[in-house]
Amino acid sequence: MTRLVELEETGPRKLDPSDIDGEKGDVAICQCGLSDSFPFCDGSHRETLDEDEEATYVYDGSDRSIVERVVTRDDRDDE
Numbered sequence: 001m002t003r004l005v006e007l008e009e010t011g012p013r014k015l016d017p018s019d020i021d022g023e024k025g026d027v028a029i030c031q032c033g034l035s036d037s038f039p040f041c042d043g044s045h046r047e048t049l050d051e052d053e054e055a056t057y058v059y060d061g062s063d064r065s066i067v068e069r070v071v072t073r074d075d076r077d078d079e
């Protein structure tokens with residue numbers, strides 16, 4: 001599975017001690033792109049658990065749709 005996400009930030013975010021989870025003592029970085037607290041994981045990745053391995057998804061709030069596969073330059077090089 002793949003996901004198309006929109007990101008508006010144009011630079012890095014520096015972590016500070018307040019970013020550490022008080023209970024777990026760690027920092028969880030979002031890798032699914034769905035977190036409302038991006039770049040931190042907020043558990044939204046649970047929405048991806050039933051995704052089809054071959055599909056590409058677009059999430060819009062609580063709505064999810066499947067789109068045609070996006071071909072990247074790297075994909076074309078493999079063909």
Ligand code: FES
Pocket residue numbers: 029030031032033034035040041042043044045046
């Ligand atoms: S990995 Fe994205 S919300 Fe958890």
